[in-house]
Amino acid sequence: xxxxxxxxEPLIPALRRYARALLRDRSAADDLVxxxxxxxxxRWHQRRAGGDARTxxxxxxxxxxxxxxxxxxxxxxxxxxxxxxxxxxxxxxxxEAGLRYxxxxxxxxxxxxxxxxxxxxxxxxxxxxxxxxRVLGVPIGTVMSRLxxxxxxxxxxxxxxxxxxxxxxxxxxx
Amino acid sequence: MTSRPITEQDLQGYVDGALDPPRRAEVDDxxxxxxxxxxxxxxxxxxxxxxxxxxxxxxxxxxxAELDLARLIEARRMxxxxxxxxxxxxxxxxxxxxxxxLAGWSLRGPSSISGPAPGPxxxxxxxxxxxxxxxxxxxxxxxxxxxxxxxxxxxxxxSERLRLQRAVSVPDLSGAGYRFMGGRIxxxxxxxxxxxxxxxxxxxxxxxxxxxxxxxxDTAMTPHTSGAVRGYTWAARGIGYSVVATAAADxxxxxxxxxxxxxxxxxx
Numbered sequence: 001x002x003x004x005x006x007x008x009e010p011l012i013p014a015l016r017r018y019a020r021a022l023l024r025d026r027s028a029a030d031d032l033v034x035x036x037x038x039x040x041x042x043r044w045h046q047r048r049a050g051g052d053a054r055t056x057x058x059x060x061x062x063x064x065x066x067x068x069x070x071x072x073x074x075x076x077x078x079x080x081x082x083x084x085x086x087x088x089x090x091x092x093x094x095x096e097a098g099l100r101y102x103x104x105x106x107x108x109x110x111x112x113x114x115x116x117x118x119x120x121x122x123x124x125x126x127x128x129x130x131x132x133x134r135v136l137g138v139p140i141g142t143v144m145s146r147l148x149x150x151x152x153x154x155x156x157x158x159x160x161x162x163x164x165x166x167x168x169x170x171x172x173x174x
Numbered sequence: 175m176t177s178r179p180i181t182e183q184d185l186q187g188y189v190d191g192a193l194d195p196p197r198r199a200e201v202d203d204x205x206x207x208x209x210x211x212x213x214x215x216x217x218x219x220x221x222x223x224x225x226x227x228x229x230x231x232x233x234x235x236x237x238x239a240e241l242d243l244a245r246l247i248e249a250r251r252m253x254x255x256x257x258x259x260x261x262x263x264x265x266x267x268x269x270x271x272x273x274x275x276l277a278g279w280s281l282r283g284p285s286s287i288s289g290p291a292p293g294p295x296x297x298x299x300x301x302x303x304x305x306x307x308x309x310x311x312x313x314x315x316x317x318x319x320x321x322x323x324x325x326x327x328x329x330x331x332x333s334e335r336l337r338l339q340r341a342v343s344v345p346d347l348s349g350a351g352y353r354f355m356g357g358r359i360x361x362x363x364x365x366x367x368x369x370x371x372x373x374x375x376x377x378x379x380x381x382x383x384x385x386x387x388x389x390x391x392d393t394a395m396t397p398h399t400s401g402a403v404r405g406y407t408w409a410a411r412g413i414g415y416s417v418v419a420t421a422a423a424d425x426x427x428x429x430x431x432x433x434x435x436x437x438x439x440x441x442x
Contacts, residue, residue, distance in 0.1 A: 005243060005247070008243060013233035014233060016233065016235070017229050017232040027393065028392070042250070097227070100224065105225075105228055105229075144182075148182050148183075148186055155214065
């Protein structure tokens with residue numbers, strides 16, 4: 001069991017960050033990480049030898065998070081975004097930066113789940129495109145197109161005057 | 175120069191520092207000649223930095239005790255270590271409570287869960303108190319510890335009296351050495367509650383009580399003790415659960431986790 005401690009324990013801060021960024025609720029996110037760790041322990045022996053533990057554990061967490069978000073959607077429950085933004089930026093470096101971060105996180109919340117998760121895995125958790133594809137169980141091309149759409153939509157939400165419901169079309173870059 | 179055309183994928187790779195140096199140089203060159211694209215890429219990069227900064231404090235927080243990996247591994251190993259564990263388990267009784275409604279006063283007992291009397295009157299602290307009190311009443315009863323023994327009948331009764339939106343299930347704890355005995359409706363300050371009782375080969379009893387929550391409808395699992403009686407109480411999706419036992423925390427906690435896991439799996 002020494003190998004699981006060495007491989008998984010250093011990941012816990014990042015797992016908490018990813019879960020909270022997705023669920024935007026501290027106790028729900030930690031509950032999710034708890035479930036993730038229990039599954040990680042239970043299935044540790046099934047892990048492919050030589051496989052990357054971080055990708056494997058993030059995939060467990062991601063699948064649990066998507067299930068939770070689908071359940072929440074079915075029940076029609078909503079996280080209070082303002083509260084959640086405050087909680088997520090508990091220690092802003094300055095008030096001005098804190099306000100901007102809160103605005104940014106609210107904009108991230110408006111992204112579809114599949115775009116949001118790609119954006120967080122790559123921008124914040126610094127997974128490679130290939131690792132993100134493994135976590136999400138999709139081809140790398142899908143990761144790239146979701147990432148492009150997520151960044152462009154976020155750009156519009158933050159810096160542009162985008163009507164909320166209008167779908168974005170990427171500008172072509174040729 | 176016969177370089178490949180710049181793609182949207184290259185621009186993302188540029189933002190993430192994922193390009194090899196020659197390709198990066200080509201994108202640099204392209205951005206010099208296309209200031210509108212350069213502005214967009216700069217906005218993406220700023221977005222990335224700010225998102226990382228906004229979420230960074232979460233990763234700096236101290237890890238909560240319930241996410242202590244060493245403890246979780248130990249807790250999981252314990253049910254398999256039979257001798258010492260079974261002795262401890264024999265001393266254990268587990269109470270899982272779900273009680274209904276929210277009224278003005280709470281049952282008083284000799285126990286104290288969150289401080290001196292008067293006890294808590296609402297939320298999962300009240301639930302923990304009610305679970306402990308019910309355990310003390312029904313676990314020692316050797317004439318009529320339960321009213322119904324058939325799980326299906328009990329589930330119907332409890333679901334109807336508690337007006338639950340979804341069916342309660344009877345957790346199967348046979349893997350931990352506990353057999354389902356039956357259950358009953360019990361009275362609490364917050365209305366009717368469903369009580370499930372288990373015992374092991376030595377007759378050690380364990381009770382499970384369930385009720386809807388008016389407040390604190392979704393909470394983490396919270397430990398509590400009252401004399402020799404220990405419990406774990408939590409709420410999920412509007413229903414509260416309390417697991418109480420005369421057992422060590424490292425024995426009872428995995429059992430409570432197992433109850434929660436089965437209930438969540440059924441509710442899923």
